[in-house]
Amino acid sequence: MTAPTTTTTGATSADILHTARPDAEWWRRAVIYQIYPRSWADSNADGIGDLPGITARLPYLKTLGVDAIWLSPFYPSPQADAGYDVADYRDVDPIFGTLADADQLIATSHELNLKVIVDLVPNHTSDEHAWFRAALAAGPGSRERGRYMFREGTxxxxxxxxxxxxxxxxxxxxxxxxxxxxxxxxWYLHLFDVKQPDLNWHDQQVRDEFDDVLRFWLDRGADGFRVDVAHGLIKAEGLPDWAGPLNMLDLKDDGKPPMWDQDQVHEIYRHWRGVLDSYGGGDDSSRAMCAEAWVQPADRAAMYVRPDEFQQAFNFEFMQTPWEAAALRSSIADSYQANDEVGAPTTWVLSNHDVVRHASRLGLPVGNPRPNGIGADDPQPDAALGLRRARAATMLMLALPGGAYIYQGEELGLPEHTGLPDDARQDPTFARTGGAELGRDGCRIPMPWVKDAPTHGFGPGGDPWLPQPGEYADLAVDQQDGVTGSTLELYRTLLWVRREFDLGEGGLRELDFGPDVVAYEIQARRTATVLVNLGAKPIVLPANSAILVASQPGISDELPPDCAVWLTPRA
Known part of the structure; x- marks a missing residue:
C-alpha cells in the first residue's frame, strides 16, 4: 500500500466562501428529488410510469429525506420529445392519468410535507398545440403566426x-x-425538434397565456416551477447567423449565441416573480422558480437569481466540472461569489434527465468531454470507480450550503444504460443526427424497485417503455433497503445529517488539506467538515475529529482515494 499523505490545516478568515443564512426560506436549503414520470412507477401495466404510480411511491421519498419533488412534464403531448413538446399546458396526458390524479398527487405530497415543483416549458410548444395549428391555417402576417417565430426564407x-x-x-x-x-x-424556428416550434416572446398574447398557465397550477397547489430552457425565450434582434457551440458552457472566446441569454429575457422573469409572490410569502409558504439556464460565466448565470427573478438556478458548471480538486474548488468558489453578490442560494446538481448519470460519467477518463449518451461500442465507464466517485461527489454536494437536486435512481447508484439497442432509442437527438449522438435515453431507464418482480417492480407487467439493463436487478430498492453500506442507505444518512446539522443554511470555509483534497468546514447549527480525496494516495484524517458519514465502509484513520467523509469535532 502507498504511504498515506500527512494532512495540515491552515484555514483563516480569508478562506470564508459563504456566510450562514439561518431561518432561510425553504428553497434556499431544500433537497429536491426529480421524478421523470415515464420512468418512476407504472400503475396500469402499460409500460409507462404515471401519476397514480408516483403517488403510491411518495412514502419512499419521505423516508429518503427529501423536501420536495420536481415532476418532469406530464401534459398532453404527442411525446416527440418525451413530453417536452406540450400540446396543452392545463391538462394531463392520458398516458399519465387525469387532472384529478394530479390533484391527488399534490394533496398526498403535501400531507407528507413534500412540496411539488411542476415543469414549465415556455420556449416552445408542440406542433399539435391549438395555437400552432391555427398559425398554419391563418397564413403569413396573421395574428396567429405572430405567436411563433415564422420568417420568410432567403x-x-x-x-x-x-x-x-x-x-x-x-x-x-x-x-x-x-x-x-x-x-x-x-419557415418556422425550432431550436429543438421539428415538432417543437419556438414561441415569440415579444408577442403579448404569449406572455398573457403563460401568466394564466402559472396561475392555473398555482391555484391547484403547485409550490413552484422548474423552467425549461429559461435562457432561450428571447432571440437576438435580426436573428444573426451563428456558427459557434450551442451549449454555452462550451464557449470560449466565441461570443454569445444569438439564441441564448439575451438581456430582455429578464423582464419576463421579473413579471413571473410578481405572479408567484402574489400567492403568499413567508419562509415555508413562498412559491419558487428554478431556472434551467445553461449560462456562463457564473456572474452572468447569477443574473437569473437576482432578488426579483428566479429563486434558484441549476449550477450546471459545477455538474460539468471534471474530477479534479483544483477545478472543483474553483467552481465552488466562483459559484458562491457570484450568487452571494445577488443574495441568492447556490443550487447544486450532479445528474438529471438530460445528462449521462454521474455514477457512469465519473467512471470515464478525467478531462474528456461529457458524452451525449454512451453506447455498447463506445469506451465503457469503469463501473466500480464511477460509483465510488459518485458517492464521494454526492457527499460533497450535500454538504454544501444551498439547495440541491437529486435525480431519480441516483440514490441507488444507478449507472447509465450503456448497452441500449439502437432500435429501442426514442430521443429525437438520435434520429436527427443519424446516430452520431446517441442521446439521453440511457439515463431515463425505468426505476428498479423489486429485484425478482416483473420489470423489477416498475409496474405490474408488460415491457417498460425502455428496457432495463441486467445490473439494475441487484441495485433495486429492495436489495438496498436497510442494508448497511448500500448507496440508498448512504443517501438516507446524508440527508438526515444534513437536516439535523442545518448544513443547507450554513456558512462555508475552505480548508487546506493539500492540493488533491477538497475540504470545507460548514458552520451551521452544528459544525461539520467535508473532505474529498481526489489524489492517488490515502490521507490521514485529523485526530481531533469523529467520522459522521463515510462514502465507503471501513474508513477510519485514513481517507482512501476517490472517497469522502463528513467529520465533526470530538467531544
Missing amino acids: GADGALPPNNWQSVFGGPAWTRVTEADGRPGQ
Whole structure:
C-alpha cells in the first residue's frame, strides 16, 4: 500500500466562501428529488410510469429525506420529445392519468410535507398545440403566426432558411411549411425538434397565456416551477447567423449565441416573480422558480437569481466540472461569489434527465468531454470507480450550503444504460443526427424497485417503455433497503445529517488539506467538515475529529482515494 499523505490545516478568515443564512426560506436549503414520470412507477401495466404510480411511491421519498419533488412534464403531448413538446399546458396526458390524479398527487405530497415543483416549458410548444395549428391555417402576417417565430426564407423563391441556425438536437433549426394553397411558404424556428416550434416572446398574447398557465397550477397547489430552457425565450434582434457551440458552457472566446441569454429575457422573469409572490410569502409558504439556464460565466448565470427573478438556478458548471480538486474548488468558489453578490442560494446538481448519470460519467477518463449518451461500442465507464466517485461527489454536494437536486435512481447508484439497442432509442437527438449522438435515453431507464418482480417492480407487467439493463436487478430498492453500506442507505444518512446539522443554511470555509483534497468546514447549527480525496494516495484524517458519514465502509484513520467523509469535532 502507498504511504498515506500527512494532512495540515491552515484555514483563516480569508478562506470564508459563504456566510450562514439561518431561518432561510425553504428553497434556499431544500433537497429536491426529480421524478421523470415515464420512468418512476407504472400503475396500469402499460409500460409507462404515471401519476397514480408516483403517488403510491411518495412514502419512499419521505423516508429518503427529501423536501420536495420536481415532476418532469406530464401534459398532453404527442411525446416527440418525451413530453417536452406540450400540446396543452392545463391538462394531463392520458398516458399519465387525469387532472384529478394530479390533484391527488399534490394533496398526498403535501400531507407528507413534500412540496411539488411542476415543469414549465415556455420556449416552445408542440406542433399539435391549438395555437400552432391555427398559425398554419391563418397564413403569413396573421395574428396567429405572430405567436411563433415564422420568417420568410432567403435565396431564390425563399427556398433557403432565414439563417444558418442549427437545432440542439441536430440538423437545421428551421422547417418550411406548405401554405393552404399548396405552395411552399414561410419557415418556422425550432431550436429543438421539428415538432417543437419556438414561441415569440415579444408577442403579448404569449406572455398573457403563460401568466394564466402559472396561475392555473398555482391555484391547484403547485409550490413552484422548474423552467425549461429559461435562457432561450428571447432571440437576438435580426436573428444573426451563428456558427459557434450551442451549449454555452462550451464557449470560449466565441461570443454569445444569438439564441441564448439575451438581456430582455429578464423582464419576463421579473413579471413571473410578481405572479408567484402574489400567492403568499413567508419562509415555508413562498412559491419558487428554478431556472434551467445553461449560462456562463457564473456572474452572468447569477443574473437569473437576482432578488426579483428566479429563486434558484441549476449550477450546471459545477455538474460539468471534471474530477479534479483544483477545478472543483474553483467552481465552488466562483459559484458562491457570484450568487452571494445577488443574495441568492447556490443550487447544486450532479445528474438529471438530460445528462449521462454521474455514477457512469465519473467512471470515464478525467478531462474528456461529457458524452451525449454512451453506447455498447463506445469506451465503457469503469463501473466500480464511477460509483465510488459518485458517492464521494454526492457527499460533497450535500454538504454544501444551498439547495440541491437529486435525480431519480441516483440514490441507488444507478449507472447509465450503456448497452441500449439502437432500435429501442426514442430521443429525437438520435434520429436527427443519424446516430452520431446517441442521446439521453440511457439515463431515463425505468426505476428498479423489486429485484425478482416483473420489470423489477416498475409496474405490474408488460415491457417498460425502455428496457432495463441486467445490473439494475441487484441495485433495486429492495436489495438496498436497510442494508448497511448500500448507496440508498448512504443517501438516507446524508440527508438526515444534513437536516439535523442545518448544513443547507450554513456558512462555508475552505480548508487546506493539500492540493488533491477538497475540504470545507460548514458552520451551521452544528459544525461539520467535508473532505474529498481526489489524489492517488490515502490521507490521514485529523485526530481531533469523529467520522459522521463515510462514502465507503471501513474508513477510519485514513481517507482512501476517490472517497469522502463528513467529520465533526470530538467531544
